[in-house]
Amino acid sequence: MAEYPFRKIEKKWQKYWQDEKIYEVKNDAKKPKYYVLDMFPYPSGAGLHVGHPLGYIASDIVARYKRLRGFNVLHPMGFDSFGLPAEQYAIQTGQHPATTTKINIDRYKEQLKALGFSFDWSREVRTSDPSFYRWTQWIFSLIYDSWYNNETNRAEPIDALISKLEKDGNHGIDACCDENTPVISSDEWSKFSGLQRAQFLLKYRLAYLAETTVNWCPALGTVLSNDEVKDGYSERGGHPVVQKKMPQWSMRITAYADRLLKGLESIDWPEPIKEMQRNWIGKSYGAEIDFQVADATEKITVFTTRIDTLFGVTFMVLAPESELVNSLTTEDQKEEVFKYVQDAKSRSERDRMSDAKNVSGVFTGSYAIHPFTEEKIPVYIADYVLAGYGTGAVMAVPSGDQRDFDFAKHFDLPITIINEAQKLSETTADATKAGKIINSGFLNGLTPAEAINRGIEEVTKRKIGTKKVNFKLRDAIFGRQRYWGEPIPIFYEDEGLAQLLPNENLPLELPEINEYLPTAAGDPPLGRADGWSFDGKPYELSTMPGWAGSSWYFFRYMDPHNANEFCGKKALEYWQDVDFYMGGSEHATGHLLYSRFWTKFLYDRGLITVDEYAKKLVNQGMIQGRSSFVYRVKGEQRYVSAGLKHKYDIQALHVDVSLVEKDVLDVEAFKKSLPNSSETSFELENDKYLCGWEIEKMSKSKYNVVNPDDLVQEYGADTLRMYEMFLGPIEASKPWNTNGIDGVFKFLRKFWNLLHVEDTFSVSEGEASKPELKILHGLIKKVAEDCETLSLNTTVSAFMVATNELQKISCNKRNILEPMIILLSPYAPHIAEELWQKIGHNTSVVDAEFPELDDQYLLEDTIEYPIMVNGKMRAKITFGSNDDKEKIERETLANEKIQKWLEGKAPKKVIVVPKKIVNVVV
């Protein structure tokens, strides 16, 4: 068998593809378009590991497949190159983030090119490139210059709002805006000063500056968005995060909450992602109800989704941050309340969460009056009520809500049953919606669903409440107190009035600074830049968050070199949207939500033709590492094999996976890596040192990182590509394991040898036989189906089977092998290209046509009929050829044959399954 010279082949074709610009794609309106997109990577210093390319390989297969199918395929790649790690590195080393970013990008590109992807590198984008971020800034300006009109249900230019204000004031304007926006008349508007107008408009702008409670990370010296905080720690670096009030640039994503929710119905995204976005948006239907405070003018407004439990309310609770706290606290309680509120303020988000099980709270001294029973109910303050959700106050129904229940038990407050089906224990409430309402005045006898409607009706009638929809979604904080991000194109007038930098001054490029730390005064790093001002008026010092550039980059690929627009009209009309988007599910509530938001915004402003940018999304699973362990006897320089470890008191240590093959440690190599190797001894089993293993996240510190470069060197890119697909379904997370890669390599070598005799290329010109055609067409069908449904792992198996079969019958016919090369090309492009050329073509295999499927070869020439005896399938009778006109005849025949077969068997009961027989497809 001839060797398959993968190293030579892969080098040769990668050069050819680059030199001949094979993968460059034109905005060619004659062909139907297909846009295959990968989530662009953040170029980290560690380079690619084998987990990264999984998605890229799958999408590359789809891209190549679609190209064979006659589509004009856009398949670009770029880099999300602003971000924290480069800046952290800069702080430590003083190296400019741009420098390290460039080094990392070069390495990524080299690694990606070695894998033979069909990316059109001429369309590469980098978010940190001024020619790119000038358009990120431009979009920011546009968002700043817009407001959300609830009547038309879309974003509109702020000018439209201004003319409305000039005419009628803001009375009757239904818009998304700051909650505390006063109603003003046109007269008042006209009397406003410039500053007042600007401040007023900020309440409406979709990008706005406002005093907000933010997630502040002291260690990173910046604010973080909700999705960047995990369990009270920063996602990057794992530093504690606290709540802090400060003026911040924000984006009014809440204006789009409903449309972001509704849009999910129209896109083919994985259900878990949609579910996560739904939960994140968190729409809930309910009502707001006012509770009058006894002997006072104040009212407490609460939001509830369970107005049917209204008569179960026995107390009320305010958030510590609630504005009502001061006015409702009585003189006696002042000290206690003050202490509690201070305490709540000083605790970090993390502390509050870890403390969730401990019930805490304090009585204000005030009472509210239940609107229906007129009873006096105490008003408490507790930190389980969140200031940021609903009204920051709740009506507590201890019988139906666990938190209220715990609180009531702790403070010995009454608990009223309001549903006949409620079953309370000493420790649990029951939120049932099963039974009928009891003890509830006019709601008695209704089901909870009926009672909710009836309740809303009643409070509306009495003008003490209204139907209300609430969202969990918060506006997105847009400023970051960091250096390595897009500067926000805003400068400030003398009175502190924010002004947009005129578009002709974009891009506003990042200035050079001497150090990447906050200034002595605590300002962001940009405060260090000399002359960071527009005509002497200081620029905004914070930069944009990581998600800014990634929220629209997919449009830039359509027209990446356009110097006049973010993307040309023609390009947008042609490419429209992404047909196939591949990436990780970790971006569900970050990038994947923000980018939908920006898309809807751009759509509203008439800049694009779609309001969802990705028709189909596929999540590739995460590839975990398989860490290997050696076992050292505690206190000794002695290592024992895994099977013997139970005999000793041992310590498990990570060992570099490159020293381990099939769980057997290369003892000599391991010895070399130890400092005092001469004193080290090893206890083996069966002359081998066996390692233990564990599945963990792939990371440098666990010594379990498998680098694709090594595998490409050893087996070739084609083998690695097919092996990664062979590993299992693309969506599944799985540990990396190189053990099976030999099988795939053998397959490619076998395929190579179908077209070679010894080292000489050889195909025959004979007519293909029916069995040969059957193998080919079976594979055509399989590849086509699998590329559409993305079950790429089974395709690799199908290739192996087909190749084995062809080898067995020594088939080397051109008519069979030429189409097979085309079928193989999306998966193993280098070998396909080489064979394609050898078989006599002088164009690239990417320009080939996908072989046409001829069903006739796939029809069975025999049909099997099942014979059931006593409920078990006992036999199958095989007969007949597959001709349509014989169908009926055969069915009759089937029954006859079955009867005949049964003769002499004397069965007790015979069931012939008609469904199956009828269903046999001819």
Next chain:
RNA sequence: GCCUCGGUGGUGGAAUUGGUAGACACGCAGGACUUAAAAUCCUGUGACCAUUGCGGUCGUAUGGGUUCAAGUCCCAUCCGAGGUACCA
């Protein structure tokens, strides 16, 4: 706690959606070639029993159910992964 997926040989995983479970690959065992090893090729490989009769029994986390027929559908339980969390 809640939501969403999952649980199939020694391992990764197939199974046309209700029709002979375990394709394909790894691993393992045996054989061929070799002085030998590696490489390569061939054969076997779910478990148990019978293997001088070509077979039988049990098997898709567990327990029930529907059906002539269940890995697949229904109910309950257990376990694992991911998401989310005082969201009223």
